[in-house]
Amino acid sequence: MTSSSYDARPDRTDAPTRAQESRAQLDERFMQNAIALAHYATRQNEVPIGALIVRNGSIVAAANNRTVRDQDATAHAELIAIRDASAELDRWRLDDCTLYVTLEPCAMCAGAMVLARLGRVVFGAWDEKAGMAGSVGDLLRHPRLNHVPEVQGGVLADECGEMLRQFFEMKR
Ligand code: ZN
Numbered sequence: 604m605t606s607s608s609y610d611a612r613p614d615r616t617d618a619p620t621r622a623q624e625s626r627a628q629l630d631e632r633f634m635q636n637a638i639a640l641a642h643y644a645t646r647q648n649e650v651p652i653g654a655l656i657v658r659n660g661s662i663v664a665a666a667n668n669r670t671v672r673d674q675d676a677t678a679h680a681e682l683i684a685i686r687d688a689s690a691e692l693d694r695w696r697l698d699d700c701t702l703y704v705t706l707e708p709c710a711m712c713a714g715a716m717v718l719a720r721l722g723r724v725v726f727g728a729w730d731e732k733a734g735m736a737g738s739v740g741d742l743l744r745h746p747r748l749n750h751v752p753e754v755q756g757g758v759l760a761d762e763c764g765e766m767l768r769q770f771f772e773m774k775r
Pocket residue numbers: 679681708709710711712713
């Protein structure tokens with residue numbers, strides 16, 4: 604087939620179809636959803652962090668930080684999303700799921716991700732102060748733990764980090 608006949612195909616568009624979407628594009632699309640959840644958290648006066656869990660291309664759980672609302676130090680977006688996904692799927696193992704979160708997970712959430720056997724974890728901004736997926740330490744990929752998820756960091760990192768920076772600037 605020549606390139607000209609390819610260009611002339613009537614169904615050709617510049618936008619990739621869903622099937623053609625690369626994993627990187629999918630990651631950015633789901634991270635945008637997590638960013639929307641984080642913006643919602645800001646409006647509730649919560650730290651802007653959003654998380655969602657995806658299985659076979661569908662969102663099975665979505666949450667934002669609720670520490671203030673629940674008056675619960677453990678009410679992190681990732682932890683709530685893991686609980687909701689397990690309830691939705693009626694099983695504690697989430698090895699066929701991907702968790703998206705706007706900020707590198709803390710020790711508690713990284714631990715919960717390992718316990719839930721999450722297949723893949725994708726996060727946005729790095730957290731130099733509490734991140735346990737490479738910044739402060741790497742609990743998420745600790746070689747001695749019995750499960751190591753696939754990890755992708757830095758997806759839409761600037762946008763994810765900027766939300767947090769603005770939030771804390773506002774709080775000062
Ligand atoms: Zn956490």
